Amino acid sequence: xxxxxxxxxxxxTDLSTPEEIVAWTLRxxxxxxxxxxxxxxxxxxxxxxxxxxxxxxxxxxxxDTMFLFPETYALRDLMVARYPHLRFENRGTTLTPEAQAxxxxxxxxxxxxxxxxxxxxxxxxxxxxxxxEVWMTGLMRSQGGERAAIRALQWNDAxxxxxxxxxxxxxxxxxxxxxxxxxxxxxxxxxxxxxxxxCTHCTAPVAGAxxxxxxxxxxxxxTDKTECGLHYAAPEPIARKA
Ligand code: SF4
Numbered sequence: 330x331x332x333x334x335x336x337x338x339x340x341x342t343d344l345s346t347p348e349e350i351v352a353w354t355l356r357x358x359x360x361x362x363x364x365x366x367x368x369x370x371x372x373x374x375x376x377x378x379x380x381x382x383x384x385x386x387x388x389x390x391x392x393d394t395m396f397l398f399p400e401t402y403a404l405r406d407l408m409v410a411r412y413p414h415l416r417f418e419n420r421g422t423t424l425t426p427e428a429q430a431x432x433x434x435x436x437x438x439x440x441x442x443x444x445x446x447x448x449x450x451x452x453x454x455x456x457x458x459x460x461x462e463v464w465m466t467g468l469m470r471s472q473g474g475e476r477a478a479i480r481a482l483q484w485n486d487a488x489x490x491x492x493x494x495x496x497x498x499x500x501x502x503x504x505x506x507x508x509x510x511x512x513x514x515x516x517x518x519x520x521x522x523x524x525x526x527x528c529t530h531c532t533a534p535v536a537g538a539x540x541x542x543x544x545x546x547x548x549x550x551x552t553d554k555t556e557c558g559l560h561y562a563a564p565e566p567i568a569r570k571a
Pocket of ligand 1 (some may be wrong): 392394396437439442443447527528529530531
């Protein structure tokens with residue numbers, strides 16, 4: 330058993346605010362290999378702001394799939410400028426779209442999206458998290474699907490690390506209020522009907538959706554797929570391991 334697997338949760342409950350959970354995490358795991366990951370959605374931007382307020386030079390890992398929206402790259406640049414003490418690191422694939430098409434055929438995202446996500450997201454994330462002990466994400470239970478079962482603090486068996494989800498108990502409206510109150514940069518596409526942002530090929534606007542609305546309806550529209558597989562690990566509360 331990894332030493333961190335037996336972390337006590339007595340100081341931390343789901344009733345804690347995200348800011349308190351972030352502060353607790355930075356205290357509890359000071360000196361550990363701790364990273365934040367983001368896809369530059371609104372939740373991730375809020376989390377980055379909460380972390381940045383502590384002045385700790387943490388790595389913020391993102392995966393450039395080479396299929397992101399221009400607005401997402403613009404937001405990335407804004408975040409880097411806004412939070413210069415954080416270490417933004419692209420750990421995306423080196424497989425170019427041309428090389429992928431040559432190897433697997435054109436438009437892999439259409440005929441085999443799971444393989445495309447495995448190549449461009451899941452495997453790069455697995456490599457990025459190798460050696461990491463504590464992983465902070467912007468996931469929320471209110472996002473539904475597999476995310477409905479997440480805890481603020483959980484052991485992730487698939488990656489063999491502690492996973493902290495400070496926003497677990499929040500919803501998009503609370504994230505939006507935080508972002509507005511703190512003047513946190515966010516993706517301009519949230520105001521043009523995109524509740525979530527992924528790759529250009531697999532993300533469509535959702536009619537009537539504004540920046541306060543969260544739905545994954547615009548992702549892989551017309552298919553059963555709703556997740557890229559990055560968070561596939563079944564949540565396992567640390568308390569059960571303690
Ligand atoms: S979201 Fe679409 S384009 Fe992006 S990696 Fe997955 S299948 Fe490929």
